[in-house]
Amino acid sequence: MRVSQRIQAKYDELIRRSREISLLSSCSELLSWDEETYMPPGGVEQRGRQLALLAGLRHEMLSNPAVGELLETLESSPLVEDPDTPAAANIREIRKSHDRRRKIPRLLLEEIVRVSTSAQREWSTAYKTSDFARFRPWLEKLVSLKRSEAEALDREGELYDALLEDYEPGARATKLEQTFGALRDKLVPLVNRISNARRQPDDTILTREYPLDAQRAFTRRVAEQLGFDFNAGRIDETVHPFCARIGPGDSRIATRYSTSHFAQGLFAVVHEVGHAFYEQGLDPELFGTPAGNTTSIGMHESQSRLWENIVGRSLSFWNFFFEKARDAFPSALSGVRLDAFHFAINRVGPTCVRAEADEVTYNLHVLVRFELERALVNGNLEPADLPDAWNSRYKTYLGITPGSDRDGCLQDGHWGSGLFGYFPTYTLGNMFAAQLHARALKDCGDFSERFSRGEFGDLLEWLRQNVHRRGRIFQAERLLEVVTGSPPSHKPFIDMLWNKYESLYGL
């Protein structure tokens, strides 16, 4: 491919602008990380103003007509001939973002950032006091603002799709509805079979006393063994676990520990380590360009769920770590056998709280949220009616009714942060993870012995080569097809669950 100096100069200028925008994002990422970890309470208003300004500046840079002019020239250049090159992907993806941004007024965007910062705080108080009435006006404001955003983006299609696009480019609600419906039809019978099984785990061993300092040390040990680089990352503590990528060489995990819930803090870290691996595995040369960025939230979630559930809850993982856990928590785990422990961390059963759900019922929790946020955004559900709608769906899909809004529709902070269209990515992540893992097994052979020896490098390397290094050159669905040879499907996930739980519960 021959590229003239003129074209190359225009491409370089596009990339320079992309890098600046990305650097500004990474500043926001640090500000948000700090907000969730160390910021004193008095700093919250200033933080909202800072984040709104940075969002506004990014918005201006990305929607700048000069970007449009550069793109126009580049789109008819030899750089786009092979669509699967970093350059072509960058031009395609920057075009998409530029066009989206040009449709959203800066004032609307800054308003959303500002209202979200306050709404988040109000949600947090409403959550603690289980007070939906307190959160309702904020939810109403946010739904209305996000509907305006969706209308600005696309008046033609389904409003919800316009928001979904931010998290899972290419996904459509009608298709998700089908996939999730098919999944539900397989999951509900599985959950019933498990609930009625005669063999049941004793998971009280997980709620004994696990001293916090021992948890911190053990968790750090696990992260290190998996391959998390503490020279290029940290683990801190927060209310809701997350992973922040400040840039190449700086990926941070935040988790929470509870004395009586050893598994929660640990699996949160293994989960976030999976996210961090994706970030750490991106091509640093391409940093600040779409080709050097993750491809979708669903794919991101596939990485975290693969490490959390498929690796972290496997018997071979605990073949290596269980002795060490017994040393770390002698009073809680002495006398506990490995198979009993392994069964306990894989307990399945309907509960009210998503964050504490097992990998099977988890997807039913997501289904509830997907249906409700879609209805909110499309104007088919009034925010005031949310608690009733929530509870009735929990009854239908999980057979239970939350005792309070705190354990019901107030349990997640997503909507209060303005995230509508984010929830489906959790279930997509589960599906993608199973499909990727099945392919990794074909390419690398069974990992059990390696995991039992504490060797996780082969799997990580496979993910790096096949997923991480490819950045956003492919959209998620296409990437999955390129890597596994098949389009996305819920079958590998269902097969994996049936295999695992048949033998565990003796179904």
Next chain:
Amino acid sequence: MRVSQRIQAKYDELIRRSREISLLSSCSELLSWDEETYMPPGGVEQRGRQLALLAGLRHEMLSNPAVGELLETLESSPLVEDPDTPAAANIREIRKSHDRRRKIPRLLLEEIVRVSTSAQREWSTAYKTSDFARFRPWLEKLVSLKRSEAEALDREGELYDALLEDYEPGARATKLEQTFGALRDKLVPLVNRISNARRQPDDTILTREYPLDAQRAFTRRVAEQLGFDFNAGRIDETVHPFCARIGPGDSRIATRYSTSHFAQGLFAVVHEVGHAFYEQGLDPELFGTPAGNTTSIGMHESQSRLWENIVGRSLSFWNFFFEKARDAFPSALSGVRLDAFHFAINRVGPTCVRAEADEVTYNLHVLVRFELERALVNGNLEPADLPDAWNSRYKTYLGITPGSDRDGCLQDGHWGSGLFGYFPTYTLGNMFAAQLHARALKDCGDFSERFSRGEFGDLLEWLRQNVHRRGRIFQAERLLEVVTGSPPSHKPFIDMLWNKYESLYGL
């Protein structure tokens, strides 16, 4: 004063821009705070890029011709009629910044930020290994860049003055030379009298074992008692103590603790609390405008030194805290008497390291740096000749010669961070502090009894009313005159030192 709608609109627009610039600064402040406290080593390059971008954006906003046009209109409006109003001060100060910025090319500025980030890292290694040769090329680069900056700012005057203006607006090297000379002529004999005094403190009690956790708790207790608001601030740990102001409601202190140097960690915090008070005392309504900002680094330093030395090393302060210190450090302090402890923390004597110097010799350390950085910037000293020049001045002013460059010209990180013209503000701070304190005594009466009861609020309130709330409405020298009724003078400082040390050492 009548202001037309047109003028008011222009003023509002100027303030909007000022606030945006200030918000960007506060983002940089958080990034720098993080760099010194929690950032993993791998994040350093990204951090340099982030800070350079934000500095470049600020630069562009401030030097924007639209700001110049707004200023031109406002400078002939009724808003500037009374120069001592917030509006007039804002117009005057933004004009000064705008004119300065327009003289500095953005590329030079970003280059300085980038080189400083690397130079800081190199300095840190050079410092640890006492390897001046390693730091030299970076020092040469920075001196050359800062000379270019000074030349761009003002080809007419002394180059050093152009840099000094960034930290101490209005100060001039020739005048500082006189003041510092007069000070030296008073300090050297005082140091000699003290060194030859028969009565000498036993300061080995300060280097016993002081457990770190007890230090953390005690220090926090002291900060709280002084009036530091942990709802609007934090204390973290770092290599070189500092205070970061992220914005109204968020001022952060970082200190270092050493098991065998109780006084170091504690007084570093009391010092930084003084800085934080100034930031916390600014008018939040004026945030983001010069009138809502601190007036100079020298005035800032006066606040920290007032709390550290005049309050923190006073007998009345320890009348309240000594019992609590004995409870916190029973093995180190049992059997130690209050007056012996008070004498120990006020030991005076020549040492090589500024950061460990007492309040008397401290100013001789500053004098060495002032003379040397002035010579470097004016082109009268080659960076290669720095170690010799340093050592010979220490011999002249303090009568000692550092055993290594680590304890000599490599001991401070300022120059490696591109700070030339900053050092004089330390001694100005000492002078201002004494002058302000003398006035506070006149207005509020002797504080001893109140301090002995743990009541520090009257002094803090006096500082808030007289200094903090006035922001940058006056330049430092004028503010001092407005508050104390006299122009800045070294006499109150010298008087205070003689009074204190005459009685302590029985001179």
